[in-house]
Amino acid sequence: MSGDGMRAVTVRRPAPGLVGRIWRGLGHPVVSLASVFCALYCVVGVYYAERREGRGFEEAPQPRARRKNDLGAAALVALDGWMYANESTLQSLSVMRDMRNDAVARDEYIAQLRAVKDELGASRLAAREEMVPSALIPENSVDVEVMMQHSFAKRLIVSQRLRAVYCPIPKVASTNFKRLIRKFEGFSDHQNLTRAHSSDSGLVRLSELAPELARQILEDRTYLKFVVVREPYSRALSCYLNKFHTRQISDPEFRRFLGQLVGWKYIGDAEVTEADRPTFARFVNAIWKQLPAQMNEHWAIQSVLCGIGVIPYDFVGRFEELPEHALLILRALGKSAESFPSPSEIGFLSTEANTQLDAFYTPALRSSVREIYHADFNLLEYAI
Numbered sequence: 001m002s003g004d005g006m007r008a009v010t011v012r013r014p015a016p017g018l019v020g021r022i023w024r025g026l027g028h029p030v031v032s033l034a035s036v037f038c039a040l041y042c043v044v045g046v047y048y049a050e051r052r053e054g055r056g057f058e059e060a061p062q063p064r065a066r067r068k069n070d071l072g073a074a075a076l077v078a079l080d081g082w083m084y085a086n087e088s089t090l091q092s093l094s095v096m097r098d099m100r101n102d103a104v105a106r107d108e109y110i111a112q113l114r115a116v117k118d119e120l121g122a123s124r125l126a127a128r129e130e131m132v133p134s135a136l137i138p139e140n141s142v143d144v145e146v147m148m149q150h151s152f153a154k155r156l157i158v159s160q161r162l163r164a165v166y167c168p169i170p171k172v173a174s175t176n177f178k179r180l181i182r183k184f185e186g187f188s189d190h191q192n193l194t195r196a197h198s199s200d201s202g203l204v205r206l207s208e209l210a211p212e213l214a215r216q217i218l219e220d221r222t223y224l225k226f227v228v229v230r231e232p233y234s235r236a237l238s239c240y241l242n243k244f245h246t247r248q249i250s251d252p253e254f255r256r257f258l259g260q261l262v263g264w265k266y267i268g269d270a271e272v273t274e275a276d277r278p279t280f281a282r283f284v285n286a287i288w289k290q291l292p293a294q295m296n297e298h299w300a301i302q303s304v305l306c307g308i309g310v311i312p313y314d315f316v317g318r319f320e321e322l323p324e325h326a327l328l329i330l331r332a333l334g335k336s337a338e339s340f341p342s343p344s345e346i347g348f349l350s351t352e353a354n355t356q357l358d359a360f361y362t363p364a365l366r367s368s369v370r371e372i373y374h375a376d377f378n379l380l381e382y383a384i
């Protein structure tokens with residue numbers, strides 16, 4: 001039997017074929033080391049390729065259910081914080097006293113204003129009455145404690161001295177209004193525009209007040225609650241020009257905005273290069289994919305940002321009608337002697353977005369922007 005075994009061992013096996021030789025070759029230490037490296041290289045390569053890929057976007061948005069925007073503006077407000085998103089609150093939020101189209105609401109509101117005419121004085125009352133067609137007052141008041149948890153409560157500036165509540169929207173003269181409020185509040189360094197935006201501005205936010213006081217202020221007709229909005233096409237372009245188009249790659253802000261645009265996982269600690277500079281189409285497509293609550297304040301939906309539909313706004317002014325609207329606001333604040341400086345007068349450079357719309361917008365991009373800001377177009381009555 002052992003003879004059989006010996007024979008079996010010494011039988012020459014046929015020379016291995018090509019596959020066999022490769023197989024045996026793989027057993028060689030050098031080769032197996034090389035294959036491990038190869039595999040690693042592959043995995044790492046795919047990872048980095050994906051990261052790079054993530055920074056680019058298809059030029060045209062893919063049609064898909066992108067957000068619950070069919071629910072309307074109130075639902076968008078609801079989506080910010082996710083806490084209002086149930087049928088009962090949505091209904092109460094969506095009933096707006098839209099002064100522009102509701103004569104009965106307008107008369108009721110004017111009667112409320114006249115009831116406080118002694119406190120307002122004739123000139124302020126006249127300005128307030130002039131503002132009535134641009135007021136947006138929700139019919140049902142919302143639970144203030146719940147409202148205070150929304151991000152717009154952290155945005156709204158309250159000046160008890162001025163009897164005003166203002167919602168700043170970036171790229172819509174917000175620096176100018178913050179500066180004025182600081183001046184009227186008596187800050188000696190009100191010329192410092194950096195401080196106007198800084199956390200040490202001294203400006204009080206609605207969310208810092210006790211809920212009861214906040215409720216009183218929101219219901220008090222002598223307080224002017226105002227916001228200034230901008231036409232969405234031009235605001236989106238202005239944001240793109242300022243944050244991405246004209247900004248130096250080396251500016252740390254560029255990296256910060258890019259991270260917020262495409263997601264930090266795609267940026268990581270990699271160096272940002274000129275190739276990462278988004279085109280306007282890529283910018284629009286990236287914000288189209290974001291949920292309202294995720295959006296950076298510079299491209300966020302204005303109604304979401306300021307709780308339009310929740311906060312009783314006595315005046316929704318328009319950037320397109322500055323400085324007239326700014327002067328009306330100053331009159332309503334009892335500051336008619338004050339002037340409203342142009343952006344260049346306070347050292348601000350305009351992006352000139354209004355004159356560049358045709359150069360940047362294709363019909364497809366217009367329709368994407370229309371979809372993203374559909375609540376703003378509807379609620380703020382901008383032509384689509």
Ligand SMILES: *[C@@H]1O[C@H](CO)[C@@H](O)[C@H](O)[C@H]1NC(C)=O
Pocket residue numbers: 083084085086088089146
């Ligand atoms: C809807 O949301 C409001 C506000 O958060 C809450 O008070 C209410 O109980 C909710 N209703 C239902 C049916 O969940």
Ligand SMILES: *[C@@H]1O[C@H](CO)[C@@H](O)[C@H](O)[C@H]1NC(C)=O
Pocket residue numbers: 189192193194195198200
């Ligand atoms: C302006 O305000 C900023 C932010 O608070 C501050 O760092 C800076 O020193 C101020 N500039 C002047 C000239 O006071």
